[in-house]
Amino acid sequence: MSTSNVECGARRPPPPATLILAGLLIAASVPPWGWWPAAFVGIALLDSMVANRSAASRLRRGMVVGAAWALPSTLWVVDLSPPGWILAAGLHAVGLGLATALVPAGRWRRPGLVGAITLAELVRWSVPFGGVPLASIALGQAGGPLAPVVRVAGPLLLVALTVAVGMVLSALFDAGKADRSSLATIGIAASALVIAGLLAATAPTGRVVGELDVALVQGGGPQRTRATPTGAATVFANQVEANQQVRTPVDLVVWPENVVNPVPEPASGWRHEGRLYADDATAALATEATRLDAVLVPGWFHRDADDPTANLNYQTAIEPDGSVVDRYDKVRTVPFGEYVPMRALVQRLAPDMLPARDLRPGTGPAILDTSVGRLGIAISWDVFFEHRTRDAVTNGGEVIVNPTNGASYWLTQVQTQQVAASRLRALETGRWVLQVAPTGFSAVIDPRGRVLQRTDVGEQAVLHHRVERRQGLTWASRMGTWPMAVLSLLAMAGAWTASRRRT
Numbered sequence: 001m002s003t004s005n006v007e008c009g010a011r012r013p014p015p016p017a018t019l020i021l022a023g024l025l026i027a028a029s030v031p032p033w034g035w036w037p038a039a040f041v042g043i044a045l046l047d048s049m050v051a052n053r054s055a056a057s058r059l060r061r062g063m064v065v066g067a068a069w070a071l072p073s074t075l076w077v078v079d080l081s082p083p084g085w086i087l088a089a090g091l092h093a094v095g096l097g098l099a100t101a102l103v104p105a106g107r108w109r110r111p112g113l114v115g116a117i118t119l120a121e122l123v124r125w126s127v128p129f130g131g132v133p134l135a136s137i138a139l140g141q142a143g144g145p146l147a148p149v150v151r152v153a154g155p156l157l158l159v160a161l162t163v164a165v166g167m168v169l170s171a172l173f174d175a176g177k178a179d180r181s182s183l184a185t186i187g188i189a190a191s192a193l194v195i196a197g198l199l200a201a202t203a204p205t206g207r208v209v210g211e212l213d214v215a216l217v218q219g220g221g222p223q224r225t226r227a228t229p230t231g232a233a234t235v236f237a238n239q240v241e242a243n244q245q246v247r248t249p250v251d252l253v254v255w256p257e258n259v260v261n262p263v264p265e266p267a268s269g270w271r272h273e274g275r276l277y278a279d280d281a282t283a284a285l286a287t288e289a290t291r292l293d294a295v296l297v298p299g300w301f302h303r304d305a306d307d308p309t310a311n312l313n314y315q316t317a318i319e320p321d322g323s324v325v326d327r328y329d330k331v332r333t334v335p336f337g338e339y340v341p342m343r344a345l346v347q348r349l350a351p352d353m354l355p356a357r358d359l360r361p362g363t364g365p366a367i368l369d370t371s372v373g374r375l376g377i378a379i380s381w382d383v384f385f386e387h388r389t390r391d392a393v394t395n396g397g398e399v400i401v402n403p404t405n406g407a408s409y410w411l412t413q414v415q416t417q418q419v420a421a422s423r424l425r426a427l428e429t430g431r432w433v434l435q436v437a438p439t440g441f442s443a444v445i446d447p448r449g450r451v452l453q454r455t456d457v458g459e460q461a462v463l464h465h466r467v468e469r470r471q472g473l474t475w476a477s478r479m480g481t482w483p484m485a486v487l488s489l490l491a492m493a494g495a496w497t498a499s500r501r502r503t
Contacts (some may be wrong), residue, residue, distance in 0.1 A: 045170075050105075070135060111495045116492055117163045205474060208470055215246045220439060236259060255299055256442075262278040429447075
């Protein structure tokens with residue numbers, strides 16, 4: 001009988017409270033709380049809970065921790081669909097449970113857990129429905145000291161190092177046993193942290209090629225609202241009103257996502273009072289761009305004229321002469337928010353909360369070409385996916401703009417997590433990131449991931465800042481996620497190999 005099996009039989013099941021505490025600690029690291037050290041302790045507890053257990057036991061325990069992590073950090077989903085909240089948390093829990101089940105049970109499990117949890121996060125960011133990278137380990141570390149490593153190998157390296165720190169904490173509790181694997185874990189993890197830190201300090205971050213005076217316009221208004229024909233006119237009016245606060249001279253003025261939401265022109269030709277129509281909006285936007293002598297980037301949302309069953313979500317670039325010179329259509333669409341997978345089934349769970357038409361995703365590069373430079377762009381949900389901003393900078397984007405709209409969401413969990421995502425994208429790409437929302441949060445983030453300015457929720461405000469136009473690529477922008485995916489698989493394979501040799 002192997003040592004691991006003897007230990008497995010000798011241990012008593014830990015109290016469920018310990019498993020729940022581990023998940024809650026990981027959740028506490030995620031914005032809006034953002035207590036980044038809590039993730040290390042939570043992961044250390046997770047490791048101690050799955051040590052020397054059977055695969056089935058590790059699966060169950062990992063799922064409990066995953067559920068305790070996901071449920072509080074995605075609480076905002078309750079307002080849209082309580083069954084959807086439970087389902088999303090369940091998928092999250094299964095992912096972590098599988099990660100803990102697919103590594104050795106014994107003393108060499110820790111390197112395997114680093115690889116397995118990193119891969120579990122990658123899978124969660126990718127499937128189902130294109131991935132849901134919310135409440136992630138990486139977002140929880142955006143304000144921590146490890147965050148700069150993302151410019152080396154992206155957010156997966158940040159996940160791996162966070163898990164490694166948790167493994168070190170767990171191993172330190174076992175160090176008194178003079179366990180070779182515990183000492184090896186501490187040594188390997190410490191070396192990895194030092195190497196990653198040195199690489200982050202020396203990695204290329206791009207170069208400055210110019211400056212822009214920018215203004216981010218937040219029209220203001222209440223959270224937790226739903227789109228209506230008359231409400232769209234009010235949102236647009238708030239934006240125009242706030243735009244009057246823009247100080248000149250200014251080079252670039254950015255508006256949020258889908259604040260220009262015109263209704264279709266009536267077939268009768270008779271217009272309803274209090275509604276926004278496309279030609280009126282176009283004229284008003286051209287007037288504002290000309291008045292400010294600046295490039296204006298507003299966000300549009302409306303029914304597709306060529307396909308009445310689809311919606312469009314895009315940003316245009318309007319030059320000071322009023323001409324539209326470029327357009328970017330949102331590529332990553334929000335499942336159940338902008339399109340409905342398995343609509344016939346899902347509609348039974350939330351019939352009043354789902355979009356009537358699916359959004360048609362864009363296919364072009366993530367850039368807007370303007371007279372003030374080439375802008376990288378990530379509309380709202382795009383910014384949670386590192387490959388979208390990587391697409392922007394590899395296509396020459398010099399500043400990244402992130403127009404968004406979180407006005408329909410309950411609480412501020414999505415909004416604060418988006419700020420964290422923008423911070424990671426700034427570090428990864430070596431670019432300034434300009435996040436602008438109609439009701440908050442709008443923010444100016446520098447290439448070091450620092451939030452230099454941020455609005456409050458609901459206020460009408462304009463953020464002014466001078467930002468750098470930058471070129472050049474970080475290592476993360478050049479390589480993407482595949483190096484960390486390969487290293488994670490090697491960590492799992494190495495753990496199994498070492499475990500079998502010791503059996």
